[in-house]
Amino acid sequence: MRRDGGEGLSARPGPVTRFRVRRVSGSAVRDRRDDLATEEPLEIRLLAAGGDARTVAITMRTPGADFELAAGFLHGEGIVGPGGIAAIGYCTDEDLDPEARYNTVTVRLTAPELPDMTAVQRNFLTSSACGVCGTASLDALRDRCPAPALRPPVAVSAATLYALPDRLREAQGVFGRTGGLHAAGLFTPEGAPVAVREDVGRHNAVDKLVGWALMGGTLPLDRHVLLVSGRVSYEIMQKAASAGIQIVCAVSAPSSLAVDLAREFGVTLVGFLRDERFNVYACPERIDVEREPSISVAPPP
Numbered sequence: 001m002r003r004d005g006g007e008g009l010s011a012r013p014g015p016v017t018r019f020r021v022r023r024v025s026g027s028a029v030r031d032r033r034d035d036l037a038t039e040e041p042l043e044i045r046l047l048a049a050g051g052d053a054r055t056v057a058i059t060m061r062t063p064g065a066d067f068e069l070a071a072g073f074l075h076g077e078g079i080v081g082p083g084g085i086a087a088i089g090y091c092t093d094e095d096l097d098p099e100a101r102y103n104t105v106t107v108r109l110t111a112p113e114l115p116d117m118t119a120v121q122r123n124f125l126t127s128s129a130c131g132v133c134g135t136a137s138l139d140a141l142r143d144r145c146p147a148p149a150l151r152p153p154v155a156v157s158a159a160t161l162y163a164l165p166d167r168l169r170e171a172q173g174v175f176g177r178t179g180g181l182h183a184a185g186l187f188t189p190e191g192a193p194v195a196v197r198e199d200v201g202r203h204n205a206v207d208k209l210v211g212w213a214l215m216g217g218t219l220p221l222d223r224h225v226l227l228v229s230g231r232v233s234y235e236i237m238q239k240a241a242s243a244g245i246q247i248v249c250a251v252s253a254p255s256s257l258a259v260d261l262a263r264e265f266g267v268t269l270v271g272f273l274r275d276e277r278f279n280v281y282a283c284p285e286r287i288d289v290e291r292e293p294s295i296s297v298a299p300p301p
Helices: 066-076 098-103 140-143 159-170 173-178 202-216 234-242 256-265
Strands: 014-023 028-037 040-047 052-061 085-090 104-109 183-185 193-200 225-228 247-251 268-274 277-280
Touching: 028 140, 028 225, 040 066, 040 098, 066 085, 066 104, 085 202, 098 104, 140 234, 159 183, 159 193, 159 225, 159 268, 183 202, 183 256, 193 202, 202 225, 202 234, 234 247, 234 256, 256 268, 256 277
Parallel strands: 040 104, 225 247, 247 268
Antiparallel strands: 014 028, 040 052, 085 104, 183 193, 183 225, 268 277
């Protein structure tokens, strides 16, 4: 796959924006500069090999890994699969405001025609807070996801899971500057970090990881553990399942729909992973827990 346009161009927005703020602590007042996580819209356009074009999504995101975000989003929606993308680049239309060009990504498809978007049945105007509603996509997801019995066996120890939140936090460079970003990380079953992405939206961070794998030719991710910094909602489980991920962990709670989806598609779902404890909401058989030995107490004479 070719990457057009070069994501390293200096004119594009960065993940951090600096503001002047007034800090008040008790009776002390001080003006200073503060780093905030950048939030800007990203328009995702499709361009078929035959020349037809269409905007399919506008999402609020933190700039950075924009091509991965676009690829991961399209994969999670079932619009493209491995080999379906010919190239990705920023838009260079002359009628587009120069500042908006780095907020518009064009995905060139290998197919001669655009896919039938009516089958997706989505509202593609999204926000960084909620993602895209996935209630109409279950049938399509069932078609794309292999049955649990067909997946390679994978297991992870509780001790490995305990270490993942700290390893994710260590890789969150922009969070360290701003304190205002979510993260998603891929790890091996032994706990080694594979890739970490940050964004103002949890679902965007997951899309960036899936897009990274899609563009690198490493899908499915059925030998990886996904950890997200926050709660797990339906759309995150949908993206994970479509990428073949078998173990999904979160430092906070899952939603009821996320649990339903995990149980239906055979995905191990772990929540409240912190301080060396967690809850398992679905498919606990993939987690190896060394149980404490029971102690028998003799009854009093």
